[in-house]
Amino acid sequence: MAVLPEIVRSPSLSATAKRLVQEAIWSGGLPPGAHLVESQLAEQFQISRGPLREALRSLAAEGLVEIQPGRGAFVVDPTPDEMQDMIVLRAMLGGMAARYITASADEKLFNSLAKTLLVMRSAAEARDERAFFDQHWTFYELMYRSANRFLFRAWQSLHGLIDIYVRRLGRPHLPLADILWHYERFLDLFRAGDPDEAEAVVRSQSLLVGFQVLDRPIPAMLRAYVTRTIEPDGTVVPFIFDSPVTTSKPKTRQRSSA
């Protein structure tokens, strides 16, 4: 439990610049499509252009900004089709992570995840979106890192982008309690110890929620990926496609006890 006395290394300017730009994009201060002018940002952050350029290059590699040679850096502005591609890929990665974690049966990891969920619950009750999503990130980082180091890297570059898009949809209040409820069900699954089932549920649920946000039906091609769904009472049941596919809006679910 004791936090390692991590060496306080003064972060390089390029690292802090990267973080600042990232947060500005995240918060909406730099909207999708915005032209990131090096000299402006450098002056704003009180650094020179060198470190800032590195920060932009780094963000470009993560997919958050796009660099057009000779023209500069722009905040990415994904199309709905691109969003769909990201959402599908993220769901696959999530399912894979669930498989790894369930198979590992690492009680310490499960407890860490449970603790993160508790903090998320407090944040959700306080309507503190910022704290909620910080922990949300921690939850995923714990999950992916202990699963497969490269899974985490792939997930990370998708997740930031998807979040921006979801926020741009302008929902005044994201259903924090609903999101949390799903994570609690996921953790139950990890503990249950069936990797096949855990993968199927996490992947299915991620796709169902993702396509609901997109407000599109799930393509027939992907139906093999959606095989389970979670009932409001927390039980997992096979998912049956109607024709046409119904994307029924989920109602806010009652919370299970911690």
Next chain:
Amino acid sequence: MAVLPEIVRSPSLSATAKRLVQEAIWSGGLPPGAHLVESQLAEQFQISRGPLREALRSLAAEGLVEIQPGRGAFVVDPTPDEMQDMIVLRAMLGGMAARYITASADEKLFNSLAKTLLVMRSAAEARDERAFFDQHWTFYELMYRSANRFLFRAWQSLHGLIDIYVRRLGRPHLPLADILWHYERFLDLFRAGDPDEAEAVVRSQSLLVGFQVLDRPIPAMLRAYVTRTIEPDGTVVPFIFDSPVTTSKPKTRQRSSA
């Protein structure tokens, strides 16, 4: 077949530097673990350190080099466990791409892939490994790009690393004909039009070959991912795990007609 008349834009120095370093790592001139000293490389390429730093940052984002703050850039030197993680992830991505492509039923894409395979065959017969792997890359790029834009990005960062590792194993002659044969079977599958089957076969085969290179048995947790195998006559059959798992060495296979 006509190559797109891509705008010939004089590439920036950082872009060329990136390519040069990448090729040096690929060719083994910069071995895993090597310390990439900025001033040395800059002098070698006749550029200044600015663009070179950007190139190294970019390569770090792709996972080919690792930057230790204050100490510099080093060519990554993955452990066997990390290689396993990469191989599993790549297999999943490959399977997913196979699903997309099969479902798209895009005859033009299939023809492009077939053409690439023909070029690969000439290269294999000429024992021209370089040309073979260039086309090999083209094959995958065609496949992933038309499947899911983000799949390609995720795949790309894994593939370069895995290739380095495979080459480091020091096989004097990679079984080009064997590799090619598998790709030909994959293309047959894409054309056959069953996305579930295509995904299962590509994923299974990638894992079987990957773990054979690693010289490790396939973890029980992943067995659900390996459900098919390709017989020497090209037919696809269910894959049955023995206990213990046998990693039978494949013999060079007879080639089917183009």
Next chain:
DNA sequence: CACTGGTCATCTGTTGACAATCTTGGGAAC
């Protein structure tokens, strides 16, 4: 002999200035 502490060469982090390129707006020609 192991260990501490200081010195120094080397390398990374950062800066400001210069060069090349792109965009923009106005004016001339039709």
Next chain:
DNA sequence: GTTCCCAAGATTGTCAACAGATGACCAGTG
């Protein structure tokens, strides 16, 4: 009124030099 061209401004690409951090070496000490 529209189109084309060009020049000025803005912005990115590149460079060389400076500042700060790191690690190796070596002398001195218990």
